Amino acid sequence: MVKDQEFLEKKASYCLSLAKKLGATDSSVIVKNSISETVNFRNKKLDESNRSDDLGLSITTYIGKKKSSISSSNLLNDNLNILIEKCIETTKNTPEDEFNSLPDRDLFAKEVKDLNLYDETHIENNQKIDYLKKLEAAASNDKKIVNTESSFTQNKSNFVLANSEGFCDGYKTSSFTASSVTVAKDEKSMERDYEYSSKCFLKDLDDADELGNLAANQTIRKLSPKKIGSEKIAIIFDKRIAKGVLSTFANAISSSAISRGTSFLKDKVNQKIFSDKINVFDKPDMLKGLGSRNFDSEGVKTDTLKLVDQGILKHYLIDTYNGKKLNLKSNGRCGGTSNLYFENGNINFKDLLNSHSKSLYITETIGHGSNIVTGDYSVGATGFLIENGEFKYPINEITIAGNFKDMFQNITLANDLEFKYATNSPTMLIEGMVVAGK
Amino acid sequence: MSNFFEKSDVSRKEAESIISDTLQKCDDGELYLENSKSESILLDDNKIKNSSYNSDLGFGFRAISDEVVAYSHSNEISKNSLKQSSENLKSTLKSVKGTYNHEIPKSNKKYYDNINPIEQKSLNEKIKILNDVNDYLRSKGDKVKQVTANFLGEQKSVEIIRSGGETLSDVRPLVRFNVSVMVEKDGRKETGVYGVGGRQSYDSYLKDENWKSVCDEALRIASVNLESKPAPAGEMKVVLGPGWPAILIHEAVGHGLEGDFNRKKTSAFHNLMGQKVASEGVTIIDDGTIDNRRGSLTIDDEGTPTEKTVLIENGILKNFMQDRLNARLMKTRSTGSGRRENYRHIVLPRMRNTMMLSGKQTQEEMIKAVDKGIFAVSFGGGQVDITSGKFVFNCTEAYEIVNGKIGSPIKGATLIGDGPSILKEVSMVGNDMMMDPGIGTCGKAGQGVPVGVAQPSILIDKMTVGGTKL
Numbered sequence: 001m002v003k004d005q006e007f008l009e010k011k012a013s014y015c016l017s018l019a020k021k022l023g024a025t026d027s028s029v030i031v032k033n034s035i036s037e038t039v040n041f042r043n044k045k046l047d048e049s050n051r052s053d054d055l056g057l058s059i060t061t062y063i064g065k066k067k068s069s070i071s072s073s074n075l076l077n078d079n080l081n082i083l084i085e086k087c088i089e090t091t092k093n094t095p096e097d098e099f100n101s102l103p104d105r106d107l108f109a110k111e112v113k114d115l116n117l118y119d120e121t122h123i124e125n126n127q128k129i130d131y132l133k134k135l136e137a138a139a140s141n142d143k144k145i146v147n148t149e150s151s152f153t154q155n156k157s158n159f160v161l162a163n164s165e166g167f168c169d170g171y172k173t174s175s176f177t178a179s180s181v182t183v184a185k186d187e188k189s190m191e192r193d194y195e196y197s198s199k200c201f202l203k204d205l206d207d208a209d210e211l212g213n214l215a216a217n218q219t220i221r222k223l224s225p226k227k228i229g230s231e232k233i234a235i236i237f238d239k240r241i242a243k244g245v246l247s248t249f250a251n252a253i254s255s256s257a258i259s260r261g262t263s264f265l266k267d268k269v270n271q272k273i274f275s276d277k278i279n280v281f282d283k284p285d286m287l288k289g290l291g292s293r294n295f296d297s298e299g300v301k302t303d304t305l306k307l308v309d310q311g312i313l314k315h316y317l318i319d320t321y322n323g324k325k326l327n328l329k330s331n332g333r334c335g336g337t338s339n340l341y342f343e344n345g346n347i348n349f350k351d352l353l354n355s356h357s358k359s360l361y362i363t364e365t366i367g368h369g370s371n372i373v374t375g376d377y378s379v380g381a382t383g384f385l386i387e388n389g390e391f392k393y394p395i396n397e398i399t400i401a402g403n404f405k406d407m408f409q410n411i412t413l414a415n416d417l418e419f420k421y422a423t424n425s426p427t428m429l430i431e432g433m434v435v436a437g438k
Numbered sequence: 439m440s441n442f443f444e445k446s447d448v449s450r451k452e453a454e455s456i457i458s459d460t461l462q463k464c465d466d467g468e469l470y471l472e473n474s475k476s477e478s479i480l481l482d483d484n485k486i487k488n489s490s491y492n493s494d495l496g497f498g499f500r501a502i503s504d505e506v507v508a509y510s511h512s513n514e515i516s517k518n519s520l521k522q523s524s525e526n527l528k529s530t531l532k533s534v535k536g537t538y539n540h541e542i543p544k545s546n547k548k549y550y551d552n553i554n555p556i557e558q559k560s561l562n563e564k565i566k567i568l569n570d571v572n573d574y575l576r577s578k579g580d581k582v583k584q585v586t587a588n589f590l591g592e593q594k595s596v597e598i599i600r601s602g603g604e605t606l607s608d609v610r611p612l613v614r615f616n617v618s619v620m621v622e623k624d625g626r627k628e629t630g631v632y633g634v635g636g637r638q639s640y641d642s643y644l645k646d647e648n649w650k651s652v653c654d655e656a657l658r659i660a661s662v663n664l665e666s667k668p669a670p671a672g673e674m675k676v677v678l679g680p681g682w683p684a685i686l687i688h689e690a691v692g693h694g695l696e697g698d699f700n701r702k703k704t705s706a707f708h709n710l711m712g713q714k715v716a717s718e719g720v721t722i723i724d725d726g727t728i729d730n731r732r733g734s735l736t737i738d739d740e741g742t743p744t745e746k747t748v749l750i751e752n753g754i755l756k757n758f759m760q761d762r763l764n765a766r767l768m769k770t771r772s773t774g775s776g777r778r779e780n781y782r783h784i785v786l787p788r789m790r791n792t793m794m795l796s797g798k799q800t801q802e803e804m805i806k807a808v809d810k811g812i813f814a815v816s817f818g819g820g821q822v823d824i825t826s827g828k829f830v831f832n833c834t835e836a837y838e839i840v841n842g843k844i845g846s847p848i849k850g851a852t853l854i855g856d857g858p859s860i861l862k863e864v865s866m867v868g869n870d871m872m873m874d875p876g877i878g879t880c881g882k883a884g885q886g887v888p889v890g891v892a893q894p895s896i897l898i899d900k901m902t903v904g905g906t907k908l
Contacts, residue, residue: 042505042702049530051510051523052782069488073513074495076445083493090489093561097485125530147704183704183825190706192825225826230672230908260483260584262620262627366821367830369852369904373620373627378669378852378904380821380830397828399852399904401671436671436854436904 002172003033003055008160009168011057011075015084016164019061022088026062026102028163030297031055031075038153039125041132044140047149049125061087065096099324102298107330108167109295109302116287118156118172119201128152131178131208138212139180144220146190147183150212152176154202167299175290176202180215186223191394193219193363198421200288218363221384225394228385228437234359235400235433236352236386239418241362242342242425244370245411246280248404250337250423252372253313255322264375264405265313272311274408277345280308282317284338291339291422295332302332307340341424345413352414352429354389360435361386362400375404381435395437402433440473440595442497448517454603460501460524461601465536466762467501467527469599470739471515472781476592477556481568483584489561498781501527502763503534509784538601539766545743549727549734550637552609554593558639564589567649575619575653581664582657583627584620589613589640594780598741606741611637612732612888614877615644617652621660630660631834635876637730643876659816659835662847669851669905670838675811676853676901677804677839681872682817684893687722688792688880689820689829690857691715695749695757696882697764697775697787699824706827706858707755715755716861719797722750724759726774726790732876733791733890737774740785744774749792750861761787779885789880791890797867801895804866806842812903813837813844814853827857830904852904860898868895 008031019027033055040048058071061084068091070083132150139148153176160170177198184191195215197206237245249265257263265273274280284302286292296302298320305315318326319334347355362383369379378401385392407430414427443450453469461467473495480488498511499520508530510523571587590613597607614635621628632655634643678686691707699705707715716722726735726744735744740762748756760768761776764787777788805813813836820831830852838845871894880889 046506046530048507048509048784049526050508050784051526053512053514053519054782055513067489069490070492071490072493072495074493075513078445079493083491086491090491090561093565094489095486095565097487147702149702190704190825192704192823232908262584262629364823366823366828367832367852367854368819368821369830369832369850371629371850373629374849376850378832378850378906380828380852380854380904382823382826382828396826397854397856397902399671399830399854399902401669401851401904401906403906434671434906434908436902438673438902 002035002156002158005158005160005170008033008158008170012160012162012168014077015057015059015080016162018081018084019059019088020164022085023063024061024088025064026164027059028102029057029059030159030161031057032157032159034155034157036153036155037125038151039128039132041136041150043148044133044136046129059084059087061091062100063091065098065100066091066094067097067100068094099321101320101324102163102165103300103320103330105165107300109169109299112169112171112294113285115285115292115294117200117292119174121202123154123176123202134208135178135180135212138209139182139216142216142220144184144186144223145182145216146185148180150180152178161299163299169295171294174200176205178205178211180212182215182219184219184223188224191219191222193222198290222382222394225396227397228395228435230436230438232432233435234356234429234431236359236361237428238361238363239425239427241365242428243421243423245428246340246342246423246425248370248372250317250340253316255316255318255326257372258316259322259325262373264372268313269316271313273313274308274311275411276311278308278311278411279306279343281306281343282337282340286339289339289419291337293338297335300330300332300334302338305331337423339422341417342413342426344415344417344426347412347414349414349416349427350389352412352427353386355429357388359386360395361391377402377404377407398435398437400433400435406432442471442473442515442597446515448515448520452517453520454599456520456524457599458601460527461538463534463536464501464503464531464538465766466539467601468740470498470781471597472496472594474592474594474780475556478588478590479564479568480588481572482586484572486565486568494780496781499523499527500784501531503531503536505767506531507763507784511782540602542741543743547743548736550611550730553611553639555611555613555639556591556593559641567644571617571649571653574650575657578657581621581623582619583622586618588616591640596739606737608736613640615640615649615652617656619656619660621664623664626664628660628663630656630658630663632656632659633875633877636732637734662835666847666849668907669848670903670907671905673900673902675808676898677808677811677813678896678898679815680868680870680893680895682874682891683814684792684794684874684891685817685820685831685878687794687893688789688891689822689831690855690860691722691750692789692792693822693824694827694857695759697758697760697768700758701764701768705824710755710858713755714753715858716750716753717864718753719867720750720753720861720864721795722793723748723795724789724792728791731791731873731890732878732888733789735790738776739778740772740776742772742774742776744790747773759787759789761785777887779887783885786882786885788882788887789889791892793892794894796869796871796894799866799868801868801870804868804895804897805839805844807866807897808839809841811839812848813839822857828854829857830854848905854902854904863899864896865899866897870894
């Protein structure tokens with residue numbers, strides 16, 4: 001069983017009072033317990049079971065404008081005494097920074113709503129095994145599938161965030177995740193692909209057959225890929241790749257990148273950075289949302305933000321430290337975005353495929369090719385050639401490149417948004433990117 | 439060395455008996471105990487942004503029967519917690535009928551000293567160097583707009599207790615010093631990053647104001663990039679510089695030669711043992727035994743002493759990298775490559791220091807041999823799709839080559855290639871093998887472990903460059 005609120009609060013308040021006794025003028029602490037149980041299958045047989053029980057805390061102490069932090073997984077009071085003493089010692093020796101402080105008192109979250117983030121259900125390993133048997137049977141139905149690896153994880157977490165201003169709150173969350181990775185083979189090639197489902201509530205998890213079938217089909221259709229020539233071409237990003245564009249956008253508007261001057265979106269608030277029809281939301285209070293939260297990692301309340309309105313950037317993602325530096329109030333985004341998404345476009349998936357006589361549909365990218373200082377983008381990619389709305393043949397060993405400043409202005413979105421991850425996008429078309437191939 | 443049972447309600451003897459009881463009739467398994475202390479001190483935007491310290495303690499209990507691995511980990515080293523883990527393992531492996539393999543090689547060799555680098559230099563000294571770095575770089579002119587520098591230090595004590603009570607232990611120091619600088623000219627911003635590190639004290643890397651040369655290198659890369667023009671797009675010849683660009687080797691062939699992917703036949707290399715996978719003259723080894731290197735280990739995380747493993751010899755595929763599980767199932771021996779990020783993770787076969795050995799040609803000859811292509815000197819990260827064999831890496835410093843001469847710098851671009859065939863495209867191997875500066879971390883299945891790479895300059899006849907200029 002995951003540790004209860006009372007246990008976590010007791011540890012938190014022990015740390016806060018000890019820090020105060022040792023000379024901290026302010027302090028904050030987070031105590032977290034997370035228990036995961038995973039079963040893995042490979043080729044329809046049990047391959048691995050994994051149970052993890054992680055308990056840890058991290059404390060930040062302030063002496064005036066000096067700050068330092070420690071974290072530990074050893075929560076015995078003996079050990080905490082030594083560590084907090086060390087933390088205070090380090091704090092004293094760390095130079096002052098005028099922007100160091102806890103959040104302003106009036107910004108702390110006051111009410112903690114039940115966002116339906118915790119499912120009491122406990123799924124035993126043999127039930128996970130039943131699910132995986134069904135999944136793997138579906139995934140390995142086709143002879144072209146030569147290897148299947150599937151996994152089922154139940155996670156239960158609880159945490160308490162407390163600070164010397166009197167904030168003390170936390171709540172339980174749960175997740176149930178199933179995934180399947182399949183390898184398909186023909187005479188010319190071997191390819192891998194996957195499908196995955198993750199939900200707060202067990203009963204919402206995708207059907208095992210459906211997941212297995214999807215994983216297998218997505219892999220088989222990649223067999224015998226071709227390499228194409230280098231050219232300028234319209235790119236369609238599958239939803240699982242399109243969300244990455246949104247993640248890069250979020251990194252580029254984080255207040256730390258803005259205050260350090262290392263973002264291509266610095267000073268762009270109230271300017272048009274996307275095409276007209278684009279709206280971006282970050283909505284923390286979505287029921288059962290994979291990114292939902294009641295407050296950010298500093299305890300600051302989080303409201304829904306319309307980050308982009310009709311193509312115009314409206315907000316940065318602001319935490320306390322960088323907010324003070326930029327002379328802006330924290331909007332509760334310490335630790336990043338919550339449920340971040342592009343609003344649906346007004347064209348359906350089929351029409352999007354049909355919008356160009358020739359385009360590339362990208363299902364996977366590899367490499368770390370997003371540079372938020374310059375906006376340059378260049379990654380390896382796998383996908384399909386689309387001609388007149390039809391999937392023609394699979395493509396690999398190509399790269400796609402552009403600059404986000406231009407890419408953002410050339411986005412068209414389909415109307416097929418789903419909330420499968422914490423960050424979500426409809427299928428996305430971007431014109432004017434360069435493919436490098438033969 | 440840590441005494442893991444000192445403050446626990448379970449004695450070493452009792453723990454040993456729980457281990458032996460749990461692992462009887464299993465084929466393999468162990469209790470892995472770990473105590474790590476780490477620090478991070480960061481200067482950014484003219485200020486010490488972060489000084490933090492982490493102390494982590496825990497165990498991972500593993501039981502293996504045939505192909506099935508059962509694993510359980512916890513932070514609490516207590517009787518209750520060990521017994522709960524034991525029950526958890528037993529419930530997964532219901533009907534075991536194996537024979538525990540007690541055999542594990544021994545060695546007295548050590549590849550680093552038992553030191554705690556965090557304690558060897560005071561906080562004030564570290565802060566002073568970071569401030570000096572900031573002042574030094576910002577004195578280099580107005581174009582320097584941002585400086586980030588940090589120290590990362592760690593001491594990790596591990597102990598492996600096997601069935602029957604056999605115990606193996608290791609204390610591993612690790613440090614890293616990193617500098618990142620952003621420059622701006624005419625509204626254009628570029629970044630340069632450089633770092634040094636390994637399994638010694640901070641001072642071994644920073645003495646004689648060596649931190650200045652780290653700063654100079656970061657600034658040089660950033661300044662070169664200010665002048666860069668769009669990179670070309672398409673297939674062309676590529677000359678790679680020596681040292682860190684060997685992450686090409688790591689991504690292109692290293693991962694594909696790890697035992698697990700080959701046992702499962704999901705690696706593009708699984709049916710190529712004994713065959714020619716690279717040009718003649720190409721020899722690649724994975725070596726855990728080089729003194730004080732970031733990827734070196736006295737013993738791996740299963741207790742096997744590390745070694746120098748020949749992967750490809752003169753173009754022929756010779757060996758995979760193995761941990762105990764995959765070695766047993768593939769009827770071979772562990773190469774001391776069983777590693778894990780920490781006690782929270784299961785062991786996987788991983789790389790240590792992956793190196794392509796020197797050949798006879800010079801870098802000059804390579805450049806001369808290229809009519810149209812690029813010369814790549816420094817890289818960011820890379821990634822590989824094991825199954826299709828396709829891999830990428832990102833240039834952070836590169837130049838065009840026109841008619842045998844190095845031309846203008848070009849913008850960062852991704853290079854993509856095919857692992858099993860790329861080494862056959864190597865037409866020249868340089869005489870200038872160099873190790874990387876000690877900064878690499880390799881990710882696999884969500885686990886990061888420190889690694890090293892090395893190579894001489896090489897000429898690759900055909901690779902796709904992912905630029906924007908058609």
